[in-house]
Amino acid sequence: MTMPTPRERIIVIGGGIQGCAAACFLAKRGQQVTLIEKDHIGRHASGVNAGGVRRLGRDPCEIPLSLAAMDIWTSLDDEIGGHADAFHPCFYLKVALDEAGHALGLARVDSLRQAGFRHEVWLEDSDIRSRLPHLSGRTFGGILVEGDGWAVPWRIVQGFARAAVRHGATLVEDCRVLDLKRDGEGWQVNSSKGTFAADQVVNCAGAWAAALARRAGEPALPLSPHAPMLAVTDRRPPILPAVMGVLGHTLSLKQLDTGQFVIGGGVRARADLDKNRGEVAIPELASSMRLATTLFADIASTQIIRCWSGIEGYMPDNLPVIGRGRQPGLVHGFGFSAHGFQLGPAVGEALADLVMGRQPRVSLEAFDPRRFESAA
Amino acid sequence: MTAGSHYDLVIIGAGPAGMAAGIEASRGGLRVLILDDQPAPGGQVYRHISQNAVRREAVPYLGGDYWSGQALADAFAASSAELWSESRVWQITGDRQVFLSRHGAAQSVSAGAILIATGAMERPMPVRGWTLPGVMSVGAAQTMLKTAGSGADGAVFAGSGPLFYLTIWQYLQAGFAVRAVIDTAPAKMTLAQYWLALPALLQPGLLLKGLRWRAAIRRKTDYFVQATSVAITGEEQVTGLSFTDAGGKRQTIPAEHLFIHQGVVPNVSLTMASDLAHRWCSRQLCWHPRTDLFGESSVAGIFVAGDGMGIAGAAAAVSSGRLAARRIIARARGIALPMAPVWRLLKWRQAAIRPFLDSLFRPPDEWRVPQDDKAIVCRCEALTKADVAAAIALGVSGPNQLKGYCRAGMGRCQGRMCSLTIQKMIHDHGGQPEDKVGHLRIRPPIRPLTVGELAALANDDANA
Numbered sequence: 001m002t003m004p005t006p007r008e009r010i011i012v013i014g015g016g017i018q019g020c021a022a023a024c025f026l027a028k029r030g031q032q033v034t035l036i037e038k039d040h041i042g043r044h045a046s047g048v049n050a051g052g053v054r055r056l057g058r059d060p061c062e063i064p065l066s067l068a069a070m071d072i073w074t075s076l077d078d079e080i081g082g083h084a085d086a087f088h089p090c091f092y093l094k095v096a097l098d099e100a101g102h103a104l105g106l107a108r109v110d111s112l113r114q115a116g117f118r119h120e121v122w123l124e125d126s127d128i129r130s131r132l133p134h135l136s137g138r139t140f141g142g143i144l145v146e147g148d149g150w151a152v153p154w155r156i157v158q159g160f161a162r163a164a165v166r167h168g169a170t171l172v173e174d175c176r177v178l179d180l181k182r183d184g185e186g187w188q189v190n191s192s193k194g195t196f197a198a199d200q201v202v203n204c205a206g207a208w209a210a211a212l213a214r215r216a217g218e219p220a221l222p223l224s225p226h227a228p229m230l231a232v233t234d235r236r237p238p239i240l241p242a243v244m245g246v247l248g249h250t251l252s253l254k255q256l257d258t259g260q261f262v263i264g265g266g267v268r269a270r271a272d273l274d275k276n277r278g279e280v281a282i283p284e285l286a287s288s289m290r291l292a293t294t295l296f297a298d299i300a301s302t303q304i305i306r307c308w309s310g311i312e313g314y315m316p317d318n319l320p321v322i323g324r325g326r327q328p329g330l331v332h333g334f335g336f337s338a339h340g341f342q343l344g345p346a347v348g349e350a351l352a353d354l355v356m357g358r359q360p361r362v363s364l365e366a367f368d369p370r371r372f373e374s375a376a
Numbered sequence: 377m378t379a380g381s382h383y384d385l386v387i388i389g390a391g392p393a394g395m396a397a398g399i400e401a402s403r404g405g406l407r408v409l410i411l412d413d414q415p416a417p418g419g420q421v422y423r424h425i426s427q428n429a430v431r432r433e434a435v436p437y438l439g440g441d442y443w444s445g446q447a448l449a450d451a452f453a454a455s456s457a458e459l460w461s462e463s464r465v466w467q468i469t470g471d472r473q474v475f476l477s478r479h480g481a482a483q484s485v486s487a488g489a490i491l492i493a494t495g496a497m498e499r500p501m502p503v504r505g506w507t508l509p510g511v512m513s514v515g516a517a518q519t520m521l522k523t524a525g526s527g528a529d530g531a532v533f534a535g536s537g538p539l540f541y542l543t544i545w546q547y548l549q550a551g552f553a554v555r556a557v558i559d560t561a562p563a564k565m566t567l568a569q570y571w572l573a574l575p576a577l578l579q580p581g582l583l584l585k586g587l588r589w590r591a592a593i594r595r596k597t598d599y600f601v602q603a604t605s606v607a608i609t610g611e612e613q614v615t616g617l618s619f620t621d622a623g624g625k626r627q628t629i630p631a632e633h634l635f636i637h638q639g640v641v642p643n644v645s646l647t648m649a650s651d652l653a654h655r656w657c658s659r660q661l662c663w664h665p666r667t668d669l670f671g672e673s674s675v676a677g678i679f680v681a682g683d684g685m686g687i688a689g690a691a692a693a694v695s696s697g698r699l700a701a702r703r704i705i706a707r708a709r710g711i712a713l714p715m716a717p718v719w720r721l722l723k724w725r726q727a728a729i730r731p732f733l734d735s736l737f738r739p740p741d742e743w744r745v746p747q748d749d750k751a752i753v754c755r756c757e758a759l760t761k762a763d764v765a766a767a768i769a770l771g772v773s774g775p776n777q778l779k780g781y782c783r784a785g786m787g788r789c790q791g792r793m794c795s796l797t798i799q800k801m802i803h804d805h806g807g808q809p810e811d812k813v814g815h816l817r818i819r820p821p822i823r824p825l826t827v828g829e830l831a832a833l834a835n836d837d838a839n840a
């Protein structure tokens with residue numbers, strides 16, 4: 001096999017979906033990759049998220065990346081083999097529960113059409129009810145995306161990590177990167193397990209990434225950590241073959257193949273980066289619970305068996321940072337603002353492109369780290 | 377959200393520690409609320425005591441220790457402490473909000489101080505067949521006896537520990553036939569145990585009681601000592617159990633009802649879910665919340681009392697409840713509580729027998745991790761020892777990481793029934809100390825909470 005690009009030593013920091021996918025694509029393309037994670041693979045946002053694989057409702061600048069990601073999701077076994085069975089495509093439906101939601105939804109579908117996107121379509125109440133006969137009340141219509149679905153997040157992340165290792169990457173867990181120094185043409189990466197040398201570094205350190213970028217000498221980036229929360233119930237007979245939301249609200253509701261409901265969406269608790277944990281404030285989930293019982297009255301009697309949260313980095317414009325740093329040999333991919341799981345596969349590929357100096361599949365302009373500099 | 381009412385002290389658990397603290401604190405002028413998920417106060421040891429007291433002649437078998445709780449329950453009933461029974465506390469927060477479900481809806485109260493007095497739970501006993509219908513814990517058998525006066529004739533008991541002997545004795549007193557008792561405690565005392573027995577002599581009453589129970593058991597049942605390699609048999613239902621007796625002979629005993637027990641451990645669901653610091657107690661082989669002498673945890677204003685801070689029994693629970701209450705009163709009045717050495721001595725004196733008991737009834741390894749690969753370890757997800765071992769072998773460093781490999785500990789019990797086993801298995805596999813391996817992360821809600829109950833909290837919101 002011929003190797004068009006030189007084989008470089010790449011260090012990827014962060015064993016979430018972005019870091020694991022980046023490591024996977026880089027290793028697959030022959031780079032010498034070391035993936036460093038301070039805890040274990042998928043310990044934070046990527047392993048504990050709601051697993052929503054949705055194109056629905058994305059910011060227009062994010063749609064091309066999200067569509068590119070979906071291409072990879074639909075042939076995921078090419079990348080991660082057997083772990084791909086953790087993805088369950090179905091459909092995503094965001095319904096309107098009042099006139100305001102109805103107007104909001106129609107306007108959204110319309111504006112996407114004008115921008116040339118046709119994946120979000122409007123459904124009338126009767127069509128919604130024939131798809132979801134267990135719905136309790138009537139809706140005011142809703143937006144549908146066929147083929148969106150949900151995945152068991154930690155299995156997907158593990159799938160990418162193992163694929164990376166299969167392609168020759170080295171995995172170092174329980175290893176915290178302390179700081180990064182320019183060293184000649186490359187980087188010296190100091191960690192709790194010693195020093196690593198690299199030609200290029202990929203910063204996928206999630207909620208910790210902005211602090212790490214500072215340590216590498218990058219300008220300050222306005223990331224704030226929060227801990228979105230989720231609840232899972234006990235098992236019930238299947239009534240919901242889709243992932244659901246409500247227009248104008250942040251609810252996300254799904255029923256797993258175990259029969260358990262996962263309820264959450266948008267409600268955040270405090271994240272403590274030093275203690276490495278997110279809080280859980282169950283009362284804050286009350287309004288999500290109420291929406292869930294409005295959609296399906298039967299859910300009221302199910303028992304919540306566990307609530308948890310995951311630490312996630314948010315940017316002020318809710319768009320991720322994906323791009324080259326100020327300094328040579330440094331690439332950033334973080335700040336996914338609670339919707340980066342679905343994007344993961346395409347982000348991994350884009351990061352690999354950036355590292356290797358190739359043209360990414362979709363424009364990354366909206367995600368440029370420099371976009372905050374002028375504002376400051 | 378609407379703020380619930382405010383109390384100076386909210387106590388969770390109306391057992392001996394909780395009741396004693398409630399009495400003391402309300403005498404001290406504090407506004408006290410006590411929450412318990414049972415219909416009546418008493419906790420595990422004095423369960424159903426007020427109801428049983430009015431028909432004392434009908435239930436003489438419960439014994440003097442049980443009735444000694446009546447004075448406490450009476451004093452508690454006479455105190456100004458407010459009791460909410462059938463209230464399930466599912467979360468407390470660092471700013472001392474207490475969230476609970478009651479009458480089908482969730483609600484909250486705020487507290488100047490919180491005392492967690494949620495007692496002990498039985499150590500899970502994962503042997504092959506422990507999940508079969510017909511197998512119950514000795515604690516559950518005792519609960520049936522206390523609340524309904526019911527029991528199973530011809531049952532077999534296997535295990536060891538003070539509660540084990542007490543319950544069998546109560547069973548016999550109540551007139552139930554006990555087919556056999558299989559005692560898994562090593563009968564020969566070691567030299568170290570003779571030494572530990574010295575301070576235990578400070579509590580001769582307890583020692584004598586233990587000897588009396590055992591004598592009665594020896595007299596009235598088929599009694600096997602030093603049993604090892606216990607295995608429960610049956611396919612759909614328990615049919616019996618087999619074990620190796622003191623002489624090394626394999627024995628088989630048929631049983632329709634089998635009660636097993638291997639001691640109790642602090643119930644740390646609430647203390648762990650509330651993020652209090654814990655330490656591994658290698659003497660009792662379980663986790664204890666870290667507290668100061670008065671029971672104050674690592675989070676200021678949140679106290680722990682009773683068996684929930686370490687197993688020490690009912691009398692010590694009463695003292696620790698009182699002591700915590702005095703500290704909370706003193707703090708409310710802005711004064712210091714003097715004489716720490718006195719409290720320390722009292723505390724030691726009341727638990728003098730503990731090191732001896734802990735050593736005598738230390739669960740052997742075979743009760744901590746099943747010997748049989750097919751034994752269920754995680755009941756909620758129906759995972760066997762072999763399933764869990766296979767996942768651990770993939771290179772897991774702690775119980776929380778394991779969840780991502782095999783779902784162990786992800787069911788509705790949140791690891792109450794498997795965390796200690798998993799921790800030991802990871803320790804055995806990788807060799808890191810048990811306190812480093814750690815416990816499964818426990819997250820609220822620690823008590824059943826329905827989607828509808830929680831949704832009700834949002835309704836309050838809208839009306840506020």
Ligand SMILES: Cc1cc2nc3c(=O)[nH]c(=O)nc-3n(C[C@H](O)[C@H](O)[C@H](O)COP(=O)(O)OP(=O)(O)OC[C@H]3O[C@@H](n4cnc5c(N)ncnc54)[C@H](O)[C@@H]3O)c2cc1C
Pocket residue numbers: 013014015016017018019036037038039040041042043044045046047048049050051052053054175176177178204205206207208209212227228229230309310311312333334335336337338339340341342343
């Ligand atoms: C509760 C919840 C629900 C969500 N639901 C969805 C959803 O339904 N759909 C969706 O698309 N997205 C969802 N998200 C968002 C999604 O999970 C995240 O956007 C995505 O996982 C971010 O991936 P990441 O790799 O950037 O971050 P992470 O998964 O947090 O990975 C970063 C990793 O870097 C490691 N690290 C940090 N600093 C260092 C250091 N110095 N040295 C070594 N390692 C370090 C961390 O330990 C961590 O493992 C949700 C998030 C949460 C928390």
